[in-house]
Amino acid sequence: xxxxxxxxxxxxxxxxxxxxxxxxxxxxxxxxxxxxxxxxxxxxxxxxxxxxxxxxxxxxxxxxxxxxxxxxxxxxxxxxxxxxxxxxxxxxxxxxxxxxxxxxxxxxxxxxxxxxxxxxxxxxxxxxxxxx
Amino acid sequence: xxxxxxxxxxxxxxxxxxxxxxxxxxxxxxxxxxxxxxxxxxxxxxxxxxxxxxxxxxxxxxxxxxxxxxxxxxxxxxxxxxxxxxxxxxxxxxxxxxxxxxxxxxxxxxxxxxxxxxxxxxxxxxxxxxxxxxxxxxxxxxxxxxxxxxxxxxxxxxxxxxxxxxxxxxxxxxxxxxxxxxxxxxxxxxxxxxxxxxxxxxxxxxxxxxxxxxxxxxxxxxxxxxxxxxxxxxxxxxxxxxxxxxxxxxxxxxxxxxxxxxxxxxxxxxxxxxxxxxxxxxxxxxxxxxxxxxxxxxxxxxxxxxxxxxxxxxxxxxxxxxxxxxxxxxxxxxxxxxxxxxxxxxxxxxxxxxxxxxxxxxxxxxxxxxxxxx
Numbered sequence: 188x189x190x191x192x193x194x195x196x197x198x199x200x201x202x203x204x205x206x207x208x209x210x211x212x213x214x215x216x217x218x219x220x221x222x223x224x225x226x227x228x229x230x231x232x233x234x235x236x237x238x239x240x241x242x243x244x245x246x247x248x249x250x251x252x253x254x255x256x257x258x259x260x261x262x263x264x265x266x267x268x269x270x271x272x273x274x275x276x277x278x279x280x281x282x283x284x285x286x287x288x289x290x291x292x293x294x295x296x297x298x299x300x301x302x303x304x305x306x307x308x309x310x311x312x313x314x315x316x317x318x319x
Numbered sequence: 320x321x322x323x324x325x326x327x328x329x330x331x332x333x334x335x336x337x338x339x340x341x342x343x344x345x346x347x348x349x350x351x352x353x354x355x356x357x358x359x360x361x362x363x364x365x366x367x368x369x370x371x372x373x374x375x376x377x378x379x380x381x382x383x384x385x386x387x388x389x390x391x392x393x394x395x396x397x398x399x400x401x402x403x404x405x406x407x408x409x410x411x412x413x414x415x416x417x418x419x420x421x422x423x424x425x426x427x428x429x430x431x432x433x434x435x436x437x438x439x440x441x442x443x444x445x446x447x448x449x450x451x452x453x454x455x456x457x458x459x460x461x462x463x464x465x466x467x468x469x470x471x472x473x474x475x476x477x478x479x480x481x482x483x484x485x486x487x488x489x490x491x492x493x494x495x496x497x498x499x500x501x502x503x504x505x506x507x508x509x510x511x512x513x514x515x516x517x518x519x520x521x522x523x524x525x526x527x528x529x530x531x532x533x534x535x536x537x538x539x540x541x542x543x544x545x546x547x548x549x550x551x552x553x554x555x556x557x558x559x560x561x562x563x564x565x566x567x568x569x570x571x572x573x574x575x576x577x578x579x580x581x582x583x584x585x586x587x588x589x590x591x592x593x594x595x596x597x598x599x600x601x602x603x604x605x606x607x608x609x610x611x612x613x614x615x616x617x618x619x620x621x622x623x624x625x626x627x628x629x630x631x632x633x634x635x636x637x638x639x640x641x642x643x644x645x646x647x648x649x650x651x652x653x654x655x656x657x658x659x660x661x662x663x664x665x666x667x668x669x670x671x672x673x674x675x676x677x678x679x680x681x682x683x684x685x686x687x688x689x690x691x692x693x
Binding site for chain 1: 436439440443449450452453454455456458459462463464466467470511512513514515516517554555556557561
């Protein structure tokens with residue numbers, strides 16, 4: 188299946204008791220892709236997730252993975268959207284400001300996205316599910 | 320269509336039982352048949368996965384023979400975790416249609432002798448293959464539903480805990496319950512996390528048990544007033560809403576239509592609280608409480624034995640236990656006892672009761688209405 192690289196979170200959970208073939212904690216998100224297809228995917232953590240938030244989606248060896256989108260990714264997505272340019276810019280700035288504050292409130296860690304995309308190599312190389 | 324009546328209702332104690340599955344089913348069946356004025360001319364048997372749990376097949380005949388009813392025609396019905404309600408429906412249809420006058424409906428499950436991961440794997444087979452391939456278990460899907468409901472503000476974490484506390488308080492007064500001890504709010508909210516946001520004390524146990532109901536065309540005063548079934552996509556991700564179950568809504572509508580009355584007449588309910596948030600969602604899906612009011616009702620104590628609408632007087636799946644195919648029948652057994660004044664220690668004052676059963680992750684749900692007539 189060809190996928191567009193991002194989608195929005197419908198819901199998510201972290202399993203602390205995983206079924207055979209998986210290791211806890213097992214992070215699962217339900218994501219809707221542009222066009223309406225909905226998939227389950229694995230990820231590195233669900234701590235930063237929120238329902239309705241956009242995440243990056245990547246398929247590795249037939250398994251879907253989600254990762255939080257960084258500032259640059261968000262800007263690019265906003266820019267790709269239809270609509271007047273000022274509107275898009277406003278949305279993009281709003282999103283960036285919201286993210287800045289929510290990151291500060293959630294544990295006081297400075298936002299890591301100021302100087303580049305957050306979808307770093309580290310996040311993208313989540314190991315494939317430990318399926319037996 | 321003929322009216323269908325309950326002639327007798329019986330169940331075993333739920334819990335960790337040492338007897339075999341057929342022994343448990345015989346215990347419930349013989350108790351139901353003891354003193355009954357009629358003998359069944361048909362047998363409807365249900366067990367969700369006896370092939371896997373106890374290694375037995377041809378199960379309807381197996382049970383019939385064990386009961387000494389080898390010459391009574393027997394069928395087996397299965398709709399995952401709502402199998403008990405589905406079997407009751409099959410028995411209901413056999414009588415309403417005029418095919419039979421007396422039908423024994425019998426359900427049971429025996430699981431506690433199997434390791435928990437294995438039980439979990441067997442139950443997980445009811446889940447959509449894509450979702451299962453990502454490690455989705457029943458608690459995982461329930462957590463996904465709960466997370467969505469929390470985000471929408473329909474429920475709060477304390478509401479989920481209150482459901483478990485109430486149902487354990489009821490179970491403590493039910494000698495047939497798996498858990499006959501109360502739990503505190505703190506105990507629930509600090510129990511270990513299973514699938515965020517669901518903790519151990521939000522989840523029902525793995526139980527053994529059996530239940531039996533003898534149905535008849537002869538008026539007994541206890542009427543099976545209405546039964547409805549609803550279906551939905553196997554895949555949870557394609558539901559139009561994650562915070563309510565369409566299968567429950569459709570089942571409730573069908574049951575009320577058949578009974579000729581609405582939720583306003585229901586005075587006691589047995590709800591499928593396999594996971595605590597499901598009780599809150601089901602109360603709204605069945606129309607027993609208006610949208611957005613269920614969480615408030617649990618906070619205000621309206622659903623306790625002394626409340627306006629007692630919910631899960633048996634203790635529910637959480638405390639009475641969840642012996643899969645026996646559960647849907649055990650709910651109706653509890654209603655039968657409540658409506659005839661035989662629910663010792665937990666009796667409520669009611670003439671109309673509702674039972675709600677979820678099959679799989681709400682793919683095959685049932686609502687049953689029982690009425691004490693005259």
